[in-house]
Amino acid sequence: MSPAEPAVYGCTVADGAANAESVLLPGHDVPLGRYTTVRRLLPQRPRRMVGAWCFVDHFGPDDVSGRPGMQVPPHPHTGLQTVTWLAEGEILHRDSLGNVQSIVPGQLNLMTAAHGIAHSEQSPPEHPPGMHGLQLWVALPEEARHGEARFEHHAALPVLRDGDVTVTVVVGEAGPLRSPALVHTPLLGAEVLFAGPGEHRLPVDPAFETAVLAMSGTADVTGVALSPGSLLYLGQGRTEIPIEAAGPARLFVLGGTPFEEPLVMWWNFVGRSHEEIARARDDWMRGARFGVVPGGQEPLPAPEMPTVRLKARDRHGRVLS
Numbered sequence: 001m002s003p004a005e006p007a008v009y010g011c012t013v014a015d016g017a018a019n020a021e022s023v024l025l026p027g028h029d030v031p032l033g034r035y036t037t038v039r040r041l042l043p044q045r046p047r048r049m050v051g052a053w054c055f056v057d058h059f060g061p062d063d064v065s066g067r068p069g070m071q072v073p074p075h076p077h078t079g080l081q082t083v084t085w086l087a088e089g090e091i092l093h094r095d096s097l098g099n100v101q102s103i104v105p106g107q108l109n110l111m112t113a114a115h116g117i118a119h120s121e122q123s124p125p126e127h128p129p130g131m132h133g134l135q136l137w138v139a140l141p142e143e144a145r146h147g148e149a150r151f152e153h154h155a156a157l158p159v160l161r162d163g164d165v166t167v168t169v170v171v172g173e174a175g176p177l178r179s180p181a182l183v184h185t186p187l188l189g190a191e192v193l194f195a196g197p198g199e200h201r202l203p204v205d206p207a208f209e210t211a212v213l214a215m216s217g218t219a220d221v222t223g224v225a226l227s228p229g230s231l232l233y234l235g236q237g238r239t240e241i242p243i244e245a246a247g248p249a250r251l252f253v254l255g256g257t258p259f260e261e262p263l264v265m266w267w268n269f270v271g272r273s274h275e276e277i278a279r280a281r282d283d284w285m286r287g288a289r290f291g292v293v294p295g296g297q298e299p300l301p302a303p304e305m306p307t308v309r310l311k312a313r314d315r316h317g318r319v320l321s
Contacts, residue, residue: 022224023047023233027058036062036070038135041213041231043265049315050211050233051256052185054080054139054265058215058229060132061088069123069131074293075300076284077113079145079270081138083189084109084121085170087215087250088130095119096291099151108154108170110181114140116280117149118290120297132215134252136189138171139259139270144184154180164195167202172256175203188255194219194245201240208255210234210241217249226251262312262320267302274310281305 023046027039038057042049059070070091084091086105093101093109096118103109111119123131158177160167169177171189179189188208192200194217204210211233212219214226221243226232234241241253264271269280281302283289293299312320 022222022235024224024226025231025233027229027231030057032057032059032070032072036072036131039229045317047211047233048313048317049139049259050209050254051187052139052141052259053136053187053189053211053254053256054259054263054270055137056213056231056254057135058133058213059135060130061216062131063129064089064123064127064131065129069127070121071123072121073297073300074118074120074295075268076116076118076280076290076302077111077268078116078280079140080113081140081183082109082111082113082119083136083138083171084133085136085189085191085252086133088128088132090124090127091133092122092124093119093151094122094293094295095151096293097149097151098294100294101151101153103153106157106168108152108157108179108181110152110154110171112140112144112150112152112182114145114147114149116283116289118284118293118299120293120295134213134215136254137270138183138185138187139261139263141184141259141261145270150182152181162200164198165200166193166195167191167200168193174253185259186257188253190253192243192251192253194247194249196248197246199242199244201242202253203240204238204253204255205257206237206239207257208238209236209258210238210253210255212241212243213252213254215250215252217245217247219249219251220244221251259315262314264310264312266306266310272312277310278305
């Protein structure tokens, strides 16, 4: 999955917190291959990042019975981690390190691209009828982005149950719960699942920027109504996020300390300069650096580099070079 030019959406809303304003970001549809359309929630011009989270795609819920489901051929990554989280369905991950790993709801696939890796994501031939989930990217800081690639699969994650509310800490930490997944900056990624009407106050680090994504159902978050396929950015300074649902709902909370390093994001690469991105593209097209993904699929060719120079931007979208 790869970023497009950030869309111009979003509105500022008062959320009831002292001196706080929230930004409500609706997703925009992006086709992913022949069979899947996703709602892209980050990056957008009003908000490019939440902590080190630099890319968020929400797909489904879709009925894929009698259809191929997700079919993303081998493609490269640099400078980031990919986080795959499912609410429905099954995806088979293959990568150029030789990993072949299926993921189902409640499990985490975390791939650290670092200097370079290639992978594919496919629904297996015999797959569940539904497909619903998230694909997210985490930008790697300078000290981690040049290292060796790695892949982690976590079949079990820490869970807190609060009445009819279940909180799963997928990445990072929330209150006493800490995910086993490797992270390189202070981070939070947590699913909050309401089986029915209820409320929950999720503890967060006040140094974190935070945001809440609605995957299904509706919820009131800090006094703001949130509907499926939208992202509510909440800024910094909170010690908890109050969430109330009138019925079943599934939300995903993102957080992290502000990421201060400038980034260049293009296609499947996260770097620091135009030249670095151009080298990564050239390496992929000539079969260097990224290795080969098993399975015999034809690799995805990279698009042509833009005719204008790619510029580094800070987390606010300001051009730095």
